[in-house]
Amino acid sequence: MNRRDFLIASLAAAGSLGLSACDDRGAAEMPKAPTPTTGPDGKRLLPWQNWSGYLHALPTRRLVPQSEDELASLLKSAPAPIRPVGAGHSFTALVPTAGSLLSLRNFSGLLAHDAETLTASFGAGTRLGDVGPALDAIGQALANMPDIDSQTLSGAIATATHGTGRGLGALHSYVTGLRLVTPRGEVLDCSAERNPQVFAAARVSLGSLGVITQLTLRNVPTHRLRRRVWFEPLEQLLERFDELTRQHHSFEMYYLPFCSTAVAIAIDPTDAPISPRGEEQDNDAVMQLKRARDWLSWWPGLRRRVLDLATQDLTPEDAVDLWYRIFPSSREVRFNEMEYHLDAQALIPAFRRVRECIETRHHAEFFPIELRVVRGDDAWLSPFQGHEVSGSIAIHRYHLEDPLPYFADIEPIFQSYDGRPHWGKMHTLDAARLASLYPRWADFLALRAELDPEGRMLNPYLRTLFGLA
Template sequence: MADSGIHKTGWTNWSGNQIAPDAQFLQPRSEEDLRETLTQGEGPVRLVGAGHSFTPIVATSGTVINLDHMGGVVCADPQTNTATIRAGTRLKDLSPELEQHGLAFKNLGDINVQSFAGATATATHGTGETFGCLSSEITGVRIMKADGSILEGTLDTNPDLIRAAQVSLGALGVLLEATIRLCPSYNLHRRTSVEPIETILQAAPERWSTHRNFEFYYIPFSGLGLNISHDETDTPETERPPSDDEAAMAAIKSMRDKFKWSSFLRRRLLSAGFKNTRPESTIGPSWQLLATTRETLFNEMEYHLPVETGLDAFRDVIKYIERHQRKVYFPIEIRKTAGDDGWLSPFQGAPRISVAVHAPADEDHLWFFEAAEPIFRAAGGRPHWGKLHSLEAEDLSGLYPDFARFTALRRDLDPEGRFMTPALARTWGES
């Protein structure tokens, strides 16, 4: 086989909940290397970006391929606000490179270490009523199919391919390049503040419509939430204060450890500790403020809910936790994303409110997520493809009108199931 860069055995994801101890891990440096690995390596073959998905969509007993050595911007056009990028590139490397062309992503999620291909394969999103998920900005693709041949298309030449490839779970082939819609680079004014959660819930619809980006977190057992908003600005940049997220997490955990026997005491102490938190106000380049870093390892479930039911489902989750689950301490995150028309986009058809629950990676999470999931499902939720859920083909086909079209295209592009693992077979309803 050609020199395929780093070659080792075994792979694990970011939180450590997905492992592939026997997989061959390869990082090709060219399309030729990739083709050889793809067609001759031990199957099933799976692509991996940053390994930041919690679901079993990468792990395989065969070969894991990573494209970190095939990154960069192919071309960027500030006239049309578009760029063609190598899809294995990490978002954190793309942003500064695009900035040199006066361009930026319209939106980003909480972090930016993901690869573009990995992030879009699961419909990674940020928050903002007028912004779709990252995948919805894809207008052209260049894909290497399981047999090593190349398939190209744009929204004009092959709209079905684009709608399918926008959110693909890596099932159609290797995304080599994508053409994407961007916007002129911009600065943001980031503001944070702590308020009673009921105040935030009442104001949330208005805050989503007045701020460019708005989200909030609930600190369990505190009655308090954290508002985070971002708005475009031309005023001079300010220095960003060092993040105190990790210190806050440590304090919230310590309250859980010491006072989980008394919700009353825990609420009083958390509320006293957080209600006078100083608001943050920072101005800087969009990509530096939208994304942050996460040091504490966790596992996560996130459901994307219809706007009509999203906030009530969130209330039900809080009610459930505070009555029955005193172990929970990780903040719950609530965001909003615009609708799109990707075949497997959870935002297909209409905007959605996303509610995310977390548990530390070194503690069991099943007891919590298994209780939250029925609340999300009853509210009409679709799960984040990269975050934990229990749905299989039968459930998923009922949630996605284009599910059958996607699986038919998948079979067409990968008839031998080269990209198919047992876990993905359950997702697609294949043997």
């Protein structure tokens, strides 16, 4: 599929009509980064920002412990709030703090593995992109993997980060053991057998119980995967969505705003010879969708016609490679994101309402809308718990454009289906609403108070989220 060129003819046609580009889409309303300054001790304080540039902080201290002993000491003594930081790929304010920002970059790499049980232990600061080669070298593979591999293991697990697959769980559902250092300096080994209550809470904890230093994952034998990408009429793909999720190991689809065709991605195990994916083209395709928006958002009908013509008769992508080269994709075009998880039966009805809202009220949107499915699990704060299969809808806004008005219109749709938000992505639910959606919410808060009675891990965002502000 030549996505690099699939809109060139369309944009050339728009340009020949002399159409005017759009405005800045609310960029003036975006948060501004703090400027570097000097702390009370005379040391220069440097700003932090997340991947999208939407969240900022000016921490008093930056902590990079070398060992668990040093970490335990810092958790007891460093200026609070103490917030662990990974890749900064969350869009909720889990990290920002005026206290201490704590990096786990010295807690990384493969620590141990068991060929018989197909388990492996990693430092919690290991990037997902480094987990793949390390596991493959010992004959193991993650059962499933997110489509972005820059996150740290601990950050991905703390926020319930997931991939897609009807029979596949989120990353935290494959954790069989973890090691937690609490704000009081205790070191707890946790599993279904040891400290089971802490284990049930810590698998998805928002970094509020302490700092996880290592994780043990249950894996599968290393293997190759085949990834197919094709365009199909949107209505036809929606009708086939359930069938395709049952048919394929992993399946997801993307709706392109103001386009009658959609993108389908299916991934399945294979013994076929390796045929790599080649140069990543998704980022160019997204920017071409933006250019089409810039020229044609004022005339949705023409925009649809142009996109429909541009996506006709495109050659499907077909690639075979080792699992860790197939699951993730490059995400170089920055954005802010909201994602909600619903019972799978509600996924398509909810999406239809989202599409109607976009196409009647938000002509400036161009980022594809992602639909996925995930197997349910029993972690206390897992957004998938209680569902046999969860359906996920993710909406995105270009990083230079204000996401709040758009997200505010879409979020009530998700909430009307009792949707639960991805913990790392933007939402407005308060503690009372979350308590109604999570049966173990009160248990989690009680355990958090027991492990961190002084609230040293709680920044203002978490205090508000937990109803403690």
